[in-house]
Amino acid sequence: MSQADPTPAVRPRRGVPVASLAVAAWVVALSFFVLLGSDLLWVVALGDTVRATGSVPDGIPFASAPQEGWHNPIVLAELLLSVVAGLGTPALAGLQLVLVAATLLVVLADGRRAGGSEVRGALVATLVVVGAAAAFAVTRLPSLSLVPFALAVALMRRQHEHPDRGLWWLVPLFVLWGNLHGAVLVGLAVLGVFLVLSPGGGPWRRRVGVGAGSALALLLTSAGLGTPAYYVQALANEAAARGTDLWARPNLGHPLDVAMLVAAALLLALAARARMPVWEWVATAGLALGTASAARNGVWLLLFLAAAAMRPRVATGRGSSAGRPSLVPVVALAAAAGVSGVVLAGRGPSVGAPGQSAVGAVREVAAGRPVLAVEPFAETLAREGVRVWAANPIDAFPRDVQSDLLDFLHDGTVPAGADIGVVVVEQDATAPVVAAGWRVVREVGGYAVLERDG
Incomplete structure (x- = not known):
């Protein structure tokens, strides 16, 4: 130009x-x-x-x-x-x-x-x-x-x-x-x-x-x-x-x-x-x-x-x-x-803490006793003030506790001798826990809440 x-x-x-x-x-x-x-x-x-x-x-x-x-x-x-x-x-x-x-x-x-x-x-x-x-x-x-x-x-x-x-x-x-x-x-x-x-x-x-x-x-x-x-x-x-x-x-x-x-x-x-x-x-x-x-x-x-x-x-x-x-x-x-934002608000509980609707029932059954629960529900319980036996971060615990927790998460094996008052698993995964001497006392929000039988 x-x-x-x-x-x-x-x-x-x-x-x-x-x-x-x-x-x-x-x-x-x-x-x-x-x-x-x-x-x-x-x-x-x-x-x-x-x-x-x-x-x-x-x-x-x-x-x-x-x-x-x-x-x-x-x-x-x-x-x-x-x-x-x-x-x-x-x-x-x-x-x-x-x-x-x-x-x-x-x-x-x-x-x-x-x-x-x-x-x-x-x-x-x-x-x-x-x-x-x-x-x-x-x-x-x-x-x-x-x-x-x-x-x-x-x-x-x-x-x-x-x-x-x-x-x-x-x-x-x-x-x-x-x-x-x-x-x-x-x-x-x-x-x-x-x-x-x-x-x-x-x-x-x-x-x-x-x-x-x-x-x-x-x-x-x-x-x-x-x-x-x-x-x-x-x-x-x-x-x-x-x-x-x-x-x-x-x-x-x-x-x-x-x-x-x-x-x-x-x-x-x-x-x-x-x-x-x-x-x-x-x-x-x-x-x-x-x-x-x-x-x-x-x-x-x-x-x-x-x-x-x-x-x-x-x-x-x-x-x-x-x-x-x-x-x-x-x-x-x-x-x-x-x-x-509109979509998230419309989805309601599906974007909230996993298992939130079941927290009250677990707290009532546990009555202060330690809870062994599946992930990620265990973290929801922890955030809501319910005492859990172990959860993430898994590296905070000794190797034997880590092994016991993973065994439970994978096949429902509850660690023998551990101070656990209540176990929580999905409703369709209760068989191994029941076989180990636990009984279902409550079913809520897709979870089964179990206590020791007797």
């Missing part, structure tokens, strides 16, 4: 934000299925205790079984979930949807910065949601790691392309993350690969400083120097040793596991076409091994591959055109939030 040309420059308009619309649609879809699972309400119960007493309890106050010096580094997570749970029945499920949406938006922003298109972003978001359905539709404590993991990976990728002092932002991120959930160890492992193999780590002093600072950040928790012991106990618990329950390996007979593996394979194929750098290949291999050891780790593999899968096959050297900002994503996400 010549200097004399009076025509004003016109900023290019963004194309249709298909990827953001896809995220909004998936959030609404998930609102019909999201529920509260195990490994959640015990955190709320501890948070309730901290808020009520103003101090961190010693061990697990709602359990009567012997305990084994359990350290508690996640008081921040406990307080957060306790406050959210206090807002009402659908609040925890609503928080889950917010975390999922925020995570996907971080992934899309990372992919767009690398030149990814909207259509490919929508495809990637869909693959992630389908593959991570178990992690996205079931509200658990690990959900608090979704956003920090996505942010950490996005920052590493940004530093790989444009190294600068911004890498130091990982240290405060790890401080926050370490106070929320133990998956911070996954992020630390990915960071280690990045610092060793990527030029984005910068000068060696920065690499060492960020690495050491991020590792030491894990000690800045409510457990302090006891934090490493917490991680050792958590990783070496009986469920992990058996490869069962929340630590079960991928099962080709389980549809959600198959969906996760297929989604991971497709994302890897897309990412490989865009020529991932060496550090990403090594990190992918590590995350794949983690997924093979426990299906629950598959979500980290999917999220790591997602933004890489958005990259164009031929590098453009720049991200997507900024163009004129569009209000469409904001409006779509706001509408999704409104619709999801």
Whole structure:
């Protein structure tokens, strides 16, 4: 345009934000299925205790079984979930949807910065949601790691392309993350690969400083120097040793596991076409091994591959055109939030604490005696002030108690000699408990409540 040309420059308009619309649609879809699972309400119960007493309890106050010096580094997570749970029945499920949406938006922003298109972003978001359905539709404590993991990976990728002092932002991120959930160890492992193999780590002093600072950040928790012991106990618990329950390996007979593996394979194929750098290949291999050891780790593999899968096959050297900002994503996400809120409110008890309707009956029968109950109902009882024998977190108990609890959860075996007054199982699973000398005294909400016969 010549200097004399009076025509004003016109900023290019963004194309249709298909990827953001896809995220909004998936959030609404998930609102019909999201529920509260195990490994959640015990955190709320501890948070309730901290808020009520103003101090961190010693061990697990709602359990009567012997305990084994359990350290508690996640008081921040406990307080957060306790406050959210206090807002009402659908609040925890609503928080889950917010975390999922925020995570996907971080992934899309990372992919767009690398030149990814909207259509490919929508495809990637869909693959992630389908593959991570178990992690996205079931509200658990690990959900608090979704956003920090996505942010950490996005920052590493940004530093790989444009190294600068911004890498130091990982240290405060790890401080926050370490106070929320133990998956911070996954992020630390990915960071280690990045610092060793990527030029984005910068000068060696920065690499060492960020690495050491991020590792030491894990000690800045409510457990302090006891934090490493917490991680050792958590990783070496009986469920992990058996490869069962929340630590079960991928099962080709389980549809959600198959969906996760297929989604991971497709994302890897897309990412490989865009020529991932060496550090990403090594990190992918590590995350794949983690997924093979426990299906629950598959979500980290999917999220790591997602933004890489958005990259164009031929590098453009720049991200997507900024163009004129569009209000469409904001409006779509706001509408999704409104619709999801209406859906959650309409679902009523189905998004509340599992077995909530049966709590009163169990409390009445138990009359203060310890209760051995199936998961996740045991955590609901704990949150409602009913004393349980043992429940999550399983690593808080000695190995023999862990084994007894898992045996009960798997085949209904009630530990002999344990101080248990009441047993609660699903109504169609009473046979082994009755055969061991217990009798059904109440059936409510799909559960059978049993006492010792005689």
